Amino acid sequence: MKGLISCLFVSCFFLFxxxxxxxxxxxxxxxxxxxxxxxTAETPPPAPETKAGTATSxxxxxxxxxxxxxxxxxxxxxxxxKNDTTYIINFWATWCKPCVKELPYFEEVKEKxxxxxxxxxxxxxxxxxxxxxxxxxxxxxxxxxSEVVVLTDSNSNGWIDRIDKxxxxxxxxxxxxxxxxxxFVHWAFDDAAELxxxxxxxxxx
Numbered sequence: 001m002k003g004l005i006s007c008l009f010v011s012c013f014f015l016f017x018x019x020x021x022x023x024x025x026x027x028x029x030x031x032x033x034x035x036x037x038x039x040t041a042e043t044p045p046p047a048p049e050t051k052a053g054t055a056t057s058x059x060x061x062x063x064x065x066x067x068x069x070x071x072x073x074x075x076x077x078x079x080x081x082k083n084d085t086t087y088i089i090n091f092w093a094t095w096c097k098p099c100v101k102e103l104p105y106f107e108e109v110k111e112k113x114x115x116x117x118x119x120x121x122x123x124x125x126x127x128x129x130x131x132x133x134x135x136x137x138x139x140x141x142x143x144x145x146s147e148v149v150v151l152t153d154s155n156s157n158g159w160i161d162r163i164d165k166x167x168x169x170x171x172x173x174x175x176x177x178x179x180x181x182x183x184f185v186h187w188a189f190d191d192a193a194e195l196x197x198x199x200x201x202x203x204x205x
Contacts, residue, residue: 068151090123124148126152172188
């Protein structure tokens with residue numbers, strides 16, 4: 001079944017989870033069938049066209065060597081690059097089982113397309129209190145090769161629509177885009193081949 005269980009993180013969830021511990025909520029989503037032409041976006045703040053982890057002027061702090069952004073405003077430039085690179089940006093968290101399950105698919109695609117102009121960024125939505133005790137050990141154990149950044153902006157109602165107006169707040173979700181096209185993928189991938197199929201369409205555009 002293509003509509004996989006996703007984990008919700010809407011703002012009310014942030015508030016509840018911070019008080020009562022880790023929580024998972026399920027929802028089912030459907031797949032879009034085509035790449036969408038990018039809509040006119042709100043002008044982002046100026047930022048260098050570079051890897052998120054090296055944009056030090058936007059860096060809030062770090063856990064280990066992983067950059068942490070306390071506000072989506074600091075990270076928004078990553079979704080508005082105008083160059084010849086295709087970006088695959090995945091929102092995930094260690095407490096989201098479907099998210100963790102699909103992480104190897106991004107790693108596989110990264111390795112296969114390492115000589116192409118493809119950049120994969122994994123945006124962790126783990127809570128601040130979990131970064132040292134849970135996220136950092138997780139990353140050290142998995143040794144992910146894809147770029148990882150952390151977004152701790154709990155005001156999700158203020159930035160979800162800036163990713164995609166149809167996003168209901170469930171994760172995992174993935175944004176794939178380049179200068180010519182953009183697609184919001186609001187489901188968990190079944191395998192690396194499914195992700196690669198989408199990427200190939202962008203590379204051929």
